[in-house]
Amino acid sequence: xxxxxxxxxxxxSYGRNVAIRDVSLDVARGSIFGLIGLNGAxxxxxxxxMLGLKRYDSGQVVLEGKDSLDVRSRRNVAYxxxxxxxxxxxxxxxxxxxxLSIYNxxxxxxxxxxxxxxxHLDYAVLANRAQTYSKGMRQKLGLIATLLTECPxxxxxxxxxxxxxxxxxxxKRVLLDISKSGRTxxxxxxxxxxxGEMCNQTAVLAEKKIVFKGTPKELCMAGHEDSLEKAFLxxxxxxxxx
Numbered sequence: 001x002x003x004x005x006x007x008x009x010x011x012x013s014y015g016r017n018v019a020i021r022d023v024s025l026d027v028a029r030g031s032i033f034g035l036i037g038l039n040g041a042x043x044x045x046x047x048x049x050m051l052g053l054k055r056y057d058s059g060q061v062v063l064e065g066k067d068s069l070d071v072r073s074r075r076n077v078a079y080x081x082x083x084x085x086x087x088x089x090x091x092x093x094x095x096x097x098x099x100l101s102i103y104n105x106x107x108x109x110x111x112x113x114x115x116x117x118x119x120h121l122d123y124a125v126l127a128n129r130a131q132t133y134s135k136g137m138r139q140k141l142g143l144i145a146t147l148l149t150e151c152p153x154x155x156x157x158x159x160x161x162x163x164x165x166x167x168x169x170x171x172k173r174v175l176l177d178i179s180k181s182g183r184t185x186x187x188x189x190x191x192x193x194x195x196g197e198m199c200n201q202t203a204v205l206a207e208k209k210i211v212f213k214g215t216p217k218e219l220c221m222a223g224h225e226d227s228l229e230k231a232f233l234x235x236x237x238x239x240x241x242x
Contacts, residue, residue: 004029004184010059034195037205078149082157084142088131099145135162156187
C-alpha cells in the first residue's frame with residue numbers, strides 16, 4: 001500500500017496543555033479518509049501539525065513521501081481551512097487565479113466553468129467580489145480553488161460547512177471522482193452520514209488521542225449500532241467512562 005500521508009506518534013501542546021497525544025495514522029493514496037471528533041477534540045490541531053502550521057512536541061508527519069517540516073512537502077498539498085474566508089477585495093475569479101499561482105498553475109476557462117457547474121455555482125458570479133457572496137457561495141469558492149490545484153493530497157477541514165443539501169451531494173460526487181483518479185482526500189466533518197457514504201477509512205479522535213481506526217462499517221460494529229452517528233456517540237461515551 002502506497003501512503004499519501006503517514007503520522008507517527010505525534011503529540012502537540014499549547015503551553016502546558018496537551019491538545020493531541022501520540023497520534024498515529026496511515027492514509028492510502030487514492031483514498032478518502034475521514035477524521036471524526038467533537039468540538040475541541042483536537043481535529044484542527046492535528047491538521048495544523050500535518051501542514052506544518054503548528055510545531056508538534058514529538059513524532060513525525062510525512063506528506064507524499066516528504067517530512068512535513070520540509071517546505072517542499074507542501075507543493076503536493078492543498079488545504080481548505082474550517083473558517084475559510086477569501087479576501088473581500090478580490091473577485092471570485094481573482095481569488096482562484098491567486099490560489100493557483102501559488103502552485104505555478106493556470107486553469108483554462110472551460111475547466112473553471114465545468115467545476116462551477118459541478119458544484120452548482122453560477123459561473124457568472126466569479127466576476128463579483130467575494131464580499132458579495134453568501135456563506136455557501138464562499139465555501140464553494142474555497143472548494144473550487146482547492147480542487148483546481150490538482151494536488152495529489154487534499155486536506156479539507158469541514159468542507160461541507162454552510163452548504164445546502166444539493167451542494168453537499170455535488171461535492172460528494174466531485175470528491176469521489178477525485179479519489180477514483182488516484183488523488184487523496186483527508187477531511188474532517190461533523191456530518192457523519194457524508195463520511196459514511198464517501199470514506200474508505202475513518203478515525204475517531206477523543207480525549208486527545210485516536211480511539212478508533214477503520215472503515216465506516218467497522219465503526220458501526222465497534223459502536224454496536226447500524227447508524228454511524230449513534231455508533232460514534234457510543235464510542236465517545238465509552239471513552240469518557242473509562
